[in-house]
Ligand SMILES: Nc1ncnc2c1ncn2[C@@H]1O[C@H](COP(=O)(O)OP(=O)(O)O)[C@@H](O)[C@H]1O
């Protein structure tokens with residue numbers, strides 16, 4: 001199963017396409033070698049809406065990353081986002097096959113397959129991940145490594161992430177047209193979580209909230225593993241749009257004002273602070289109180305955080321995340337976001353930055369690179385020797401089905 005060649009992560013976001021190239025060091029260590037981004041104009045709310053624009057954006061980002069790293073790449077781990085992504089938990093049960101009741105690897109495959117069968121998705125949906133969270137041997141739960149143990153009944157609690165087949169096929173098509181093989185599809189909040197969450201937080205129970213341009217993705221982790229996923233079709237771009245409308249300024253100026261003068265709370269801003277706002281359709285610039293800008297940002301942010309709150313509530317894991325919320329994605333750069341989130345969500349909140357090493361680590365420092373870096377961390381773990389279960393175990397064939405579907409689309413089978 002060990003793949004060779006550099007680790008490559010392809011994060012197809014709504015604002016940017018980002019490619020990161022890394023070398024895998026000892027164990028699961030990741031050393032960043034290169035990074036390239038390009039503006040993502042063919043993706044809306046996490047979903048590809050323009051094949052040509054997205055293919056070009058991928059090609060450009062790959063080219064830039066290859067130049068920095070000084071290597072050519074052929075395959076990548078690719079992030080999956082969009083409101084169509086959904087998750088559910090499922091349980092599989094089998095009788096242990098060997099007469100002496102020693103649990104073997106084939107029992108693991110069978111029980112994972114059983115979990116998949118009980119959660120058969122609708123025909124237009126495909127499994128992105130099938131993650132075994134916990135095994136139960138003869139009623140004893142909390143077993144992480146059942147192989148070699150004795151038992152007669154083996155159960156697994158699995159987390160299953162699915163997406164709309166056609167939307168996944170569109171993403172695959174862009175990646176393949178850009179000349180890349182797909183090593184694995186990885187759910188965006190799962191990747192972001194890999195980059196910014198501490199193991200202790202995941203064990204205790206925590207939520208990662210990645211607020212990008214057009215999406216806010218949420219991943220809940222308990223007992224060390226992913227247990228709930230939700231992707232909301234809102235993000236920082238909605239804040240920018242509100243600023244453009246509210247202050248009557250072009251989108252590009254609104255974005256600039258948000259980045260240079262924005263913050264999460266009006267309270268933090270003195271009444272006499274002012275900003276220069278270029279007016280739309282003229283060369284004039286008006287001087288406005290900075291508070292006018294924050295008065296636009298604050299309610300939209302509260303709305304986004306309110307949606308995060310209802311998503312967490314609906315998951316029924318709200319009481320199982322004492323480690324609180326870790327915010328990442330480009331919008332996490334907004335000053336005061338952690339405090340605003342702690343207040344709305346009534347949970348501890350912090351900003352999560354990706355942690356990496358290597359001479360080029362600096363280029364992927366910000367929260368906007370959490371997903372890309374997380375793809376590296378995830379890939380390194382999957383490639384590590386002696387790994388028994390991949391997060392796509394049992395889903396490999398389904399992933400194949402997406403590919404076949406994709407072929408049928410393109411060749412009219
Ligand atoms: N300093 C900043 N303050 C507030 N928002 C920011 C800042 N820098 C970037 N953003 C916002 O972050 C969003 C992009 O985040 P990113 O994670 O790169 O998005 P995506 O993954 O969707 O491509 C944009 O809406 C952008 O305006």
Ligand SMILES: [Mg+2]
Pocket residue numbers: 013014210212213329371
């Ligand atoms: Mg993103």
